[in-house]
Amino acid sequence: MKRGQLEVLGLAMIVLLISVALLFVVKFVFLAPRSDLRQSFTQKQIGQNFLAAMAATSTSCQGSSIADLVEDCGRSYGEIFCPHPNGSILNSCDHAQLVIANLTNSTLNEWNIRYRISADPPDPGEDNLFREEPDPLNGLPPLYNVPTPFPTGAKQVKTHPVSLYPEPGVVVLRLEIFTD
Amino acid sequence: MKRGQIKIAETIGILVIFFLLMVFGVGFFGGVEQKGLKEAEQDAFELRTINVAQMVLFLPEMQCTEQESVDIDCIDVYKLAGFLDNYDDHKLYYFSIFGKSKITLAQTYPIYHNTTLYDNFGSEFTKKLVTNIPVSIYDPVYDVYRFGYLKIEVAQ
Numbered sequence: 307m308k309r310g311q312l313e314v315l316g317l318a319m320i321v322l323l324i325s326v327a328l329l330f331v332v333k334f335v336f337l338a339p340r341s342d343l344r345q346s347f348t349q350k351q352i353g354q355n356f357l358a359a360m361a362a363t364s365t366s367c368q369g370s371s372i373a374d375l376v377e378d379c380g381r382s383y384g385e386i387f388c389p390h391p392n393g394s395i396l397n398s399c400d401h402a403q404l405v406i407a408n409l410t411n412s413t414l415n416e417w418n419i420r421y422r423i424s425a426d427p428p429d430p431g432e433d434n435l436f437r438e439e440p441d442p443l444n445g446l447p448p449l450y451n452v453p454t455p456f457p458t459g460a461k462q463v464k465t466h467p468v469s470l471y472p473e474p475g476v477v478v479l480r481l482e483i484f485t486d
Numbered sequence: 487m488k489r490g491q492i493k494i495a496e497t498i499g500i501l502v503i504f505f506l507l508m509v510f511g512v513g514f515f516g517g518v519e520q521k522g523l524k525e526a527e528q529d530a531f532e533l534r535t536i537n538v539a540q541m542v543l544f545l546p547e548m549q550c551t552e553q554e555s556v557d558i559d560c561i562d563v564y565k566l567a568g569f570l571d572n573y574d575d576h577k578l579y580y581f582s583i584f585g586k587s588k589i590t591l592a593q594t595y596p597i598y599h600n601t602t603l604y605d606n607f608g609s610e611f612t613k614k615l616v617t618n619i620p621v622s623i624y625d626p627v628y629d630v631y632r633f634g635y636l637k638i639e640v641a642q
Contacts, residue, residue, distance in 0.1 A: 331514075331518075335518055335521075336518075336521065340525065342532075343529060343532045343533060343536065344532040344535055344536060344615065344617065347536045347539075347617075348617055348618075348619075351539070351543075351617075351619050352618070352619065352620060354559075355559045355619055355620040355621060356620040358559055358622070359559060359560075359620045359621055359622040359631075359633055359634075360620075360633065362560070362622045362631040363595060363622065363631050363632065363633040364630045364631045364632070366596065371631065405595070408595055409594065409595055409633050412594035412595070412598075413594065413618070413620060413635055417618055
């Protein structure tokens with residue numbers, strides 16, 4: 307190989323190395339994902355506060371709070387029955403679902419947050435205490451705004467346990483906020 | 487062309503390429519720095535938003551308490567009324583905490599009702615960030631918890 311050819315080859319290698327370095331810089335500096343502090347804080351606060359505020363909220367049914375309704379719903383025998391505006395009588399599970407849907411409509415749905423609310427019963431073998439399918443007869447919407455089957459990507463999960471004392475066990479109110 | 491002239495032309499060519507690369511490098515570095523500064527500015531603004539939100543949530547003037555225990559993320563309606571009554575006498579103090587922001591308490595259940603807690607937005611701002619945080623609104627006289635959220639708008 308002549309000397310001129312060697313110089314050209316050397317120059318080409320230098321250009322190649324600089325190009326690769328530039329590509330790395332673009333990838334790691336310009337296209338690096340930003341850590342969104344506010345979004346992370348907001349999602350945590352919303353999840354935590356929503357469950358706590360929701361559980362404490364007093365309903366129009368015998369002065370019960372949502373936590374009281376969920377507690378009654380998780381017991382083997384329910385004692386709380388609530389009148390529905392359409393004249394029918396709802397059990398504690400359905401009335402809790404009706405009020406929670408009301409709360410989510412003015413907050414999580416309005417803020418376009420993708421979520422699912424469920425209540426894990428004390429017996430691990432049983433399903434969610436809330437209805438997963440809409441009940442048009444009593445105007446009960448499902449407590450999620452994501453397509454089913456539920457997304458499997460990143461999500462934040464917040465829980466709020468409701469004791470069934472004097473019966474053993476707890477019902478766990480669960481709010482999943484899907485971030486992907 | 488003589489050999490000496492060729493050498494000079496070669497040197498000039500190398501210098502031109504060197505300066506071109508240097509200009510390109512300085513421009514590139516400047517761009518990276520500018521982007522970093524903008525991100526730092528945005529981060530500082532977001533941190534201020536978080537700070538204001540935390541301040542509102544932990545404001546003792548409005549927090550619910552029960553037998554000396556603080557119920558976090560809950561606003562007592564009577565303390566809130568007291569806060570609103572006294573706000574005008576302590577405007578400067580609250581400006582030092584909340585700065586250019588607007589804080590609204592929106593009750594959504596059982597009935598809709600909005601209360602502005604603080605409004606010092608001014609007319610000039612380049613951007614604003616809105617943070618919504620659900621809270622309980624407690625009426626200790628009737629022992630009733632209502633549901634709502636704090637809407638915290640911070641301006642830059």
